[in-house]
Amino acid sequence: MAWSAVAQSGAGKTNDVYESVAGARGWLTNYTRGREIIHELSALSPAQRAKLKVDAYRQENVAFVGADAPPGVGDRLTESGFYLRVVYPKGKEPPRRTYIWSETMVRGRILQVLPANKIIVIEVDEEQIIQTS
Secondary structure, X not given: OHHHXXXXXXXXXXXXXXXXXXXXXXXXXXXXXXXXXXXXXXXXXXXXHHHOOOOOOOOOXXXXXXEEOOOOOOOEEOHHHOEEEEEOOOOOOOOOOOOOOOEEEEEEEEEEXXXXXXXXEEEEEEEEEOOOO
């Protein structure tokens, strides 16, 4: 199940799969930076979250792995429970999905971060479906 793979942020084997996918696509630097940002945001105290400006990570190129949340919308739920609001560039349509739950890696630019609500808004350049056994 895609959800269990994403929700278990400490699962070493799962992260190896994601790193392999990122490396094969040329996104390893983006994926590494995305994980760093999630870890940085997760480490903030409530007071620090309240003070962080929404543009703190703006324009950073990142990649995240997530499961559809809610199914069919196109947004993702990433590790540590962050909601990834996926925005497509003007004129680009999200890919049609014939399945309800999927696990994908998305690469793009951060538009804003709302740490108190655990929301990251990203404009997506590309997507890759993660196929795990």
